[in-house]
Amino acid sequence: xxxxLRKKSAFKGLHxxxxxxxxxxxxxVLPVPEKVVIPVQQSLGAxxxxxxxxxxxxxxxQKIADSKSYVSAPVHSSISGKVSKVIRMVNPIxxxxxxxxxxxxxxxxxxxxxxKLFDILELxxxxxxxxxxxxxxxxxxxxxxxxxxxxxxxxxTFPTHVKLNPPPDKKIDTxxxxxxxxxxxxxxxxRLMLENGREILMGLYIINRILLPQNIYIGIEDNKKDAIxxxxxxxxxxxxxxxxxxxxxxxxxxxxxxxxxxKTITGRSVPMGGLPMDVGTIVSNVATSKSIYSAxxxxxxxxxRVVTVTGAVVNPKNFRVRLGTTVGSLIxxxxxxxxxxxxxxxxxxxMGVSVVDNEFPVIKGTNCxxxxxxxxxxxxxxxxxxxxxxICPMNLMPLMYVRNTKKGDYETCQEYHIGxxxxxxxxxxxCPANIPIVGYIKTCKSELVKRKAKK
Amino acid sequence: xxxxxxxxxxAPHIWKGFSTSRIMYLVVVALLFPAAAAIYFFGYYAxxxxxxxxxxxxxxxxxxxxxxxKRFIMDGSAVIxxxxxxxxxxxxxxxxxxxxxxxxxxxxxxxxxxxxxYNIFNPALGGRAFLAVCFSKEMTTWVLPPHFNYDAIxxxxxxxxxxxxxxxxxxxxxxxxxxxxxxxxxxTSALLILIGALFLVIFRIIDWRIPVFYIGTVVLGSxxxxxxxxxxxxxxxxxxxAFFMATDYVTSPVTRNGRIIFGVGLGILTVIIRNxxxxxxxxxxxxxIMNAFNPLIDRYIRxxxxxxxxxxxxx
Numbered sequence: 001x002x003x004x005l006r007k008k009s010a011f012k013g014l015h016x017x018x019x020x021x022x023x024x025x026x027x028x029v030l031p032v033p034e035k036v037v038i039p040v041q042q043s044l045g046a047x048x049x050x051x052x053x054x055x056x057x058x059x060x061x062q063k064i065a066d067s068k069s070y071v072s073a074p075v076h077s078s079i080s081g082k083v084s085k086v087i088r089m090v091n092p093i094x095x096x097x098x099x100x101x102x103x104x105x106x107x108x109x110x111x112x113x114x115x116k117l118f119d120i121l122e123l124x125x126x127x128x129x130x131x132x133x134x135x136x137x138x139x140x141x142x143x144x145x146x147x148x149x150x151x152x153x154x155x156x157t158f159p160t161h162v163k164l165n166p167p168p169d170k171k172i173d174t175x176x177x178x179x180x181x182x183x184x185x186x187x188x189x190x191r192l193m194l195e196n197g198r199e200i201l202m203g204l205y206i207i208n209r210i211l212l213p214q215n216i217y218i219g220i221e222d223n224k225k226d227a228i229x230x231x232x233x234x235x236x237x238x239x240x241x242x243x244x245x246x247x248x249x250x251x252x253x254x255x256x257x258x259x260x261x262x263k264t265i266t267g268r269s270v271p272m273g274g275l276p277m278d279v280g281t282i283v284s285n286v287a288t289s290k291s292i293y294s295a296x297x298x299x300x301x302x303x304x305r306v307v308t309v310t311g312a313v314v315n316p317k318n319f320r321v322r323l324g325t326t327v328g329s330l331i332x333x334x335x336x337x338x339x340x341x342x343x344x345x346x347x348x349x350x351m352g353v354s355v356v357d358n359e360f361p362v363i364k365g366t367n368c369x370x371x372x373x374x375x376x377x378x379x380x381x382x383x384x385x386x387x388x389x390x391i392c393p394m395n396l397m398p399l400m401y402v403r404n405t406k407k408g409d410y411e412t413c414q415e416y417h418i419g420x421x422x423x424x425x426x427x428x429x430x431c432p433a434n435i436p437i438v439g440y441i442k443t444c445k446s447e448l449v450k451r452k453a454k455k
Numbered sequence: 456x457x458x459x460x461x462x463x464x465x466a467p468h469i470w471k472g473f474s475t476s477r478i479m480y481l482v483v484v485a486l487l488f489p490a491a492a493a494i495y496f497f498g499y500y501a502x503x504x505x506x507x508x509x510x511x512x513x514x515x516x517x518x519x520x521x522x523x524x525k526r527f528i529m530d531g532s533a534v535i536x537x538x539x540x541x542x543x544x545x546x547x548x549x550x551x552x553x554x555x556x557x558x559x560x561x562x563x564x565x566x567x568x569x570x571x572x573y574n575i576f577n578p579a580l581g582g583r584a585f586l587a588v589c590f591s592k593e594m595t596t597w598v599l600p601p602h603f604n605y606d607a608i609x610x611x612x613x614x615x616x617x618x619x620x621x622x623x624x625x626x627x628x629x630x631x632x633x634x635x636x637x638x639x640x641x642x643t644s645a646l647l648i649l650i651g652a653l654f655l656v657i658f659r660i661i662d663w664r665i666p667v668f669y670i671g672t673v674v675l676g677s678x679x680x681x682x683x684x685x686x687x688x689x690x691x692x693x694x695x696x697a698f699f700m701a702t703d704y705v706t707s708p709v710t711r712n713g714r715i716i717f718g719v720g721l722g723i724l725t726v727i728i729r730n731x732x733x734x735x736x737x738x739x740x741x742x743x744i745m746n747a748f749n750p751l752i753d754r755y756i757r758x759x760x761x762x763x764x765x766x767x768x769x770x
Contacts, residue, residue, distance in 0.1 A: 011761070016469075184469070259761065272762045342462040350467040357461065372468055380475055380528065381572030384753075386662070386709035394761040399709060417760045425467030432475040433572075439465035 003241050004232055005217075009252040010264045011393040014426055016253045016350070018223060019184040022308050022316045027191045029320045030333060032079050032109045036324025037361035039100040040065045041091055043151040045072035045159045050099060056083045058103060059112045061301050063147075073159040073364075074149045078303035078322035081105040089360075095353075100361075103324070114299035126238050129202065129297070138210050141296055148295030149302045149364075154178060154189075154256065154285035155347055157365040160292065163282060164210050170277040174266055175213045177204050179220040179227065179286045180249060180256035183348030186368040188306040189286050191318045193220070193227040196290050197234045203289030204244065206296050211282065216244050217265050218286075221251035253350065254424040258283040260393055272420050287367070307362050309334050311371040312341040321362055327369050328358030337371060345370040350425040380433040388427035388437060394420050398427035398437045405444040410451065413444045421445075475571075479531030481658050482699075486538050488651035489695060492634045492644035496600035497546035501640050505541040507550045511557035512537030519566045532571050536560050539579035539699060542641025543692065543739070544586070546598050556586040576746045577706045580739050587739070597637040612638045613690035614735040631689035642692040652698035664714040665707060665721075666697040672722020680730050693725065696738035706746040713756040720745050 040048050046069035052058055058077040065075040085102040118129055146161040166172055177200070181189040193200060208216060220228050228248055235244050247265050249255055259270045261283060268279040276283055287305060294300040303323055307330070310316040314335030321330065327344060331337065345352035346366050362369075388398040397416055404412040418441060427437040493501040512533040520527035537557050544553055560582025568574045587594045597612050612618065613636055630636050634644025641648070655661045670688055677687040688694070701707060701721055708717050721741045728737025 263761075269762045271764050272760060274762065342460055343464065343468060344461065345466075345468050347466075349469040352466055352468060354461075354463050354466075354468065356463060370468070374462060374464065374468060375470075376462070377470075378526075380530070381570065383475055383478075383572045383704045384707070384709055385478070385704040389709050389758060390711070392758075395758045395763075396760055397709065397758055416757070417763075420760050420762070423466070428465075429467050429469065430471050430473065432473055432478055434470060434474065436465045438467065442465065 003235055003244070004228060004246045004248055006222075006248050007250070007264050009250050009255060009260075010267065011252075011260050012391055012395075013252045013254060013260070013393045014391055014430070015251060016184050016429075018251075019349075020187050020190070020223075021185075022187045022310050022318050023190055023224075025187075025191070025317050027195055027306055027318045027320050028333075030322075030325070030330075032105060032107075033322060033325045033329060035081075035084070035102055035104050035326075036078050036322060037087075037089075037100055037102050037326060037359070038064065038075060038077065038324040039089060039091055039098050039361065039363060040075060041096075041098045042075055042149075042323075042364045043073040043157045043159050045069065045151075045162070047098075048072055048075060050086070050101065052083050052101065054083055054086055057081070057106075058083060060109050061112045061114060061303060063149075063301070064101065071159055071162050073151045073161075074147065074301075076149055076301040076303050077103055078324050079103060079105045080108055080110045114301075116298050118297050130205065133202075133206055133209050133296070136209075136296070141206060141210055144296050144299075145292055148291070148300065150288060150291050150295055151302070151364050152285055153287035153291065153305060153364060153367070155351065155365045155367060160284070160288055163284070164207065166277045166282070170280070172211050172277060172280055172282055173213050174215045174217070174281045175204075175207055175211060176258075176261055176265055176281060176283045177216070177218040177286055177289055178256055178258065178261060178283050179218055179224070179231075180261060181224070182221060182251065182253045182256040183350050183368075184253075185310050185370055186308050186348045187310075188308045188318055188367045190224050190227055191308075192287055192290060192306050193224070194230050197230050198238065199290045199293045200286050201231070201234055201238055201240060201244070202297070203291070203293035205240070206292050207282075207284060207289065208243065213282075215266075218244060218246045219249050219255075219261050219265055220246060221255055222248045223251040253426065254393055254422070257393070257422050257424060259422065272417060302364060305362070305364065305366070307366055308368045310368065311345075312338050312373055313371055314338045323363060324361045326358065327355070327360045327362070330362070330369060331358060331371065339373070341371045341373045342376075343372045343374050345372060350429070351423065377434050379435050382433055382435060385432060387430045387432065391426045391430050393424060393426065394422055396421055398441070401444055402435055402437055402440045405440040405447075410444050410447050414448060418444055418448070475532075476528070476530040478660055479535055481660055482535050482655065483531055483538065485651040485654045485660075486535065486542070486641075486699065488647040488654070489542055489641035489644060489699075490538065492647040493542060493546075493640035496634055496643060497598070497640060501541075501546060503550060504544060504546075504548065504553050504640065505538060507553045508541035508544075508557040509534055509537035511554040512540070512561050515558050515561040516566065519562060520570075523566070525570070530571070533561060536565065536578045536582075540582045542695060543579065543583045543639050545594060545596055546640055547596060548586075548590075548593055552586060552590055552593060555589075556582040559585045572705055574705055575750070576743055577700055577703050580700055580743055580746075583739055584743060599637050600635055600643070612636075612735065613686070614729065628685060628689060631686070636690070638690075639692060642695045645689050645694050648694045648698060655698070655702075661698065661702040662711070662714055664711060665701050665718045668715050668718025669693075669697040669701055669721045669725075672719045673725055676722060676726030680726065682730075687729070691729075691736045692738040696742055697721075700738075700742050701745070706749055708749055708752045708756065710753070710756050710758055712758075713752045716752055716756060717745055717749070720748065
């Protein structure tokens with residue numbers, strides 16, 4: 001049976017220069033860092049509060065922040081040691097000031113007790129493991145996922161247990177595992193698919209156990225042929241060939257945006273302002289799937305992830321790091337900076353956030369650290385060329401947002417459906433006048449939120 | 456770390472680098488094809504005319520930017536305006552008139568509205584319309600090619616009423632296609648205009664919709680009016696207007712559907728002017744009139760957003 005399907009892209013978009021120089025570099029596991037910086041807020045859910053204060057001793061995997069709200073994900077300590085400081089920092093996902101703790105390691109990495117259902121994932125154990133998963137109740141899995149603090153690791157950081165528990169009136173018939181990694185430079189998901197394919201597939205089996213959808217697809221862009229081959233081989237070996245289908249997708253940015261992925265694979269369009277579950281679909285990232293496996297089977301909370309460090313560093317690499325490891329220490333591990341640079345970006349070049357200094361930590365949604373030398377160029381006048389309109393995968397008219405935001409007319413932007421923008425950055429990328437269109441869009445969106453709050 | 460200043464900027468952090476000035480200079484390169492035809496058919500005087508227009512346009516822009524205390528960017532848009540204006544002028548127009556037209560195009564039609572990106576009308580055509588009103592005699596004095604010397608024989612353009620062609624139809628089409636006929640500097644050779652246009656399409660500078668729907672509408676309209684269709688599209692300024700003037704970004708719609716409407720509107724206006732007015736040619740005024748409609752088209756023709764259903768709420 002053919003388990004690899006082929007799909008062309010069903011949206012506008014563009015094939016970007018890939019620049020994935022670390023695709024051949026195996027994931028390097030770093031020793032436990034001496035200190036970690038852990039922000040209290042690492043998900044899109046309700047704000048969490050710290051359960052520890054300065055001077056407390058924490059163990060690896062100990063929950064250090066939580067919220068009573070359902071739509072939130074707790075935060076865990078990624079090393080064992082002493083909470084040496086509580087600081088305020090700007091959170092790169094929410095751009096708001098949040099609390100963070102600095103934990104100094106005691107060098108022992110002693111874990112809190114966690115129940116491991118299964119040891120090492122060997123090929124012969126698959127059927128036994130499947131039985132174990134089949135015997136855990138849905139509620140228990142969801143509880144474990146929440147307690148492990150798992151969020152969408154592709155960058156959106158939405159709490160996974162909420163996503164996996166859709167309201168009963170939404171019937172989910174399709175699950176898509178997102179292994180597109182459509183942004184240039186990033187290779188963390190690519191390496192994960194090559195090196196942790198079994199865990200990813202078992203994680204997907206757990207998702208299947210919860211949702212019992214009719215179709216399960218794994219979407220991978222065709223510039224990662226080795227990852228497609230590897231997962232195909234593993235699906236056969238692990239006996240999933242009747243359950244999972246791999247979809248080889250044309251590499252075209254932003255294929256990894258969930259609305260684009262759903263449209264391409266299933267042909268369904270998520271309605272404006274809606275969620276994938278409105279069209280019976282749930283999309284999950286491959287790294288998230290691996291974390292679900294680790295949480296449910298190994299009892300491990302989300303305290304580490306794979307991150308690509310690339311750009312103007314001496315030796316670009318992929319690392320498996322403890323969350324909270326600072327950007328600066330990772331760049332050191334790559335041999336330091338190479339040549340001149342003027343920006344450090346958390347995330348990919350298209351959607352990443354540039355940060356002020358290298359003391360920033362790797363958090364749950366950080367898939368890449370990119371050091372870049374940017375040419376600074378002035379914004380020129382819009383010449384009405386329509387390139388942004390032609391390329392927008394969401395079929396919006398980005399130039400109207402620039403025009404009206406400059407005037408302060410945010411309501412008109414709303415008329416042009418600014419809320420539908422996924423901020424993929426293609427409009428700014430192709431703009432001949434070098435207008436930071438996404439910057440204007442973000443300004444307008446936050447102004448609209450402020451005005452709404454005033455009312 | 457210390458010697459590097461860290462920059463905070465919005466995503467995306469990479470840029471395609473296809474800048475405005477690159478677009479403009481590619482258009483200039485494309486315009487060199489009809490310009491070559493102009494020199495071949497109308498002699499050295501064509502070079503003087505083009506140089507006069509270009510230099511005046513760039514100088515005017517430079518001075519006005521200085522007066523307005525704005526930064527002058529040599530982005531090539533003034534070069535295009537000057538060159539385009541020259542290509543729409545009669546082959547023996549006095550140079551000072553050409554310079555005046557070029558000055559008017561930049562100073563009034565472009566900069567007075569706020570400069571590149573803010574002008575409502577195509578600057579080159581605005582300049583041409585100004586000259587046509589001020590110097591109606593000189594602007595309708597044509598010569599017949601090929602004549603490299605200044606004292607050429609005056610003759611009528613193909614579209615005017617007193618145009619008589621001696622030979623058979625096939626050689627008439629041939630002359631019109633290659634450009635061996637009377638008319639404005641750059642409008643006569645359909646062949647070289649098409650080569651220039653192909654260049655623009657290959658480099659994805661222009662959208663095919665405007666010229667195709669423009670010329671298509673003229674074909675249909677001329678057919679309905681019982682005119683010689685091939686003659687109507689080859690003669691006059693339709694070709695250069697459709698490919699180089701109507702496709703000007705600033706003064707044409709941003710959406711694909713808007714561009715179709717724009718092209719069809721141009722075609723209808725051209726057919727009306729050619730058939731019912733007492734002017735032989737209507738491309739200039741068609742484009743200027745549709746330019747005025749452009750903000751309206753951009754306001755009402757929108758793209759249907761992804762995931763738009765009739766019932767879905769405004770987000």
